[in-house]
Amino acid sequence: MSASAAETVIHPTAVVDPAAQIGAGVKIGPFCVVGPHVTLGDGVDLKSHVVVEGRTQVGSGTVIFPFASIGQVPQDLKYKGEPSELIIGRNNRIREHVTMSIGTEGGGMVTRVGDGCLFMASTHVGHDCQVGNNVIMANNATLAGHVEVGDNAILGGLSAVLQWVRIGAHAMIGGMSGVENDVIPYGLVKGDRAFLAGLNLVGLTRHGFAREDIQSLRSAFDGIFGQEGTLMDRMAAVESAHPAPVVGEVLTFIRGRNGRPLCQPR
Template identity: 55%
Template structure:
């Protein structure tokens, strides 16, 4: 019930879902699981313990599920899990996890991973994420839902990027980014809110106003960045502001990009 080109090489043990289309010269390893209607255009390599969700399309020369680019990796059994309806364009690379990072790299649903981008070991990527051409997400990063990472950008190991944030092109992100933040500049700086994204999502005017006020307090308020966030948790009833506060006060191995 799958359309498989005769030149494709599929190892014994691989599971191919109904309605899949596997194009010329694809290579699929023995531990790969493709759900229903996955399309591999041509010259796609999928290795490792990799599961790919239904209706995902992978374009030529992508390499999915190869071992991590981590010198500490010693051949341990680790995984890559990719959700449904993703678009994975040419020359994209996504690696399995490491034992030190929980053993699993995870991609959500409905993402767009443009040509040449990289998702490293143990990254946790949410739903509806867009990673633009030639950008790299390093190991152990957490990229929450609805994030956009601009072209030729890099995200440092262990960084968290909160829901709805947008990273401008040619930007290096070395610290955590609050939800709905706007980051730009060669050494990424928190430069405001992703107002366009909020409006497109249909967020109410009241919540956008509350987020703007919260951003101003984070920028100009008294005390440390965390002190200002705690004060916001007491003063604002907006669910979007509370989401930002929860993110700031959560566990992290990095500092935050703070408003300039």
């Protein structure tokens, strides 16, 4: 291996375009390919056989494992070569065979991933997705285009999320679930056509939410998805009865719907 004065280490078999922006302390392993419009932040580690192409930024401290394909053109027939981007935050772990696409003109031109996420083997982040911080996607979980995923959400193995669906913060998607509708923050969904099975109580406990907040969410859940009156009426009643910020977050999420229905309890 050869080391530059900035302590960046590039294996001699790697192909790194001279126009790529490479930060300090970057490691680029055997047989990696880095394109001309790529920016690798300080301390990024490409293990081996990693391809990073397109207008892609990878934040500092992110580690990408073998055979990941990052920043390629979208799997979208409407894409016509527009100069869209993929922006990946700091301290992510992107495991083997992960694919992440750049954005499209129809989706805002940017696919974005936050900080501190774990993408297990063979996960897919489609074009124009907006993924928050500390998200975990287990093996073979997939996001179609334009999906939004809130902070601290967890997607179980082999789950699939349809285009334009929103996954709220701290939500849990069960393994092998097909998610066609929006999932409220703190919600737990499961099933081949996913239904809302309750709250992600394990996640709430692990993240140290107060007992009072969890109880407020329980009561709000029952009120929002009750049978009496319209959804707007039930939400207004919940808002009056439960002023806790966590409940407000759920109500704000529901009011921000962009056309997809909500995932409902059975």
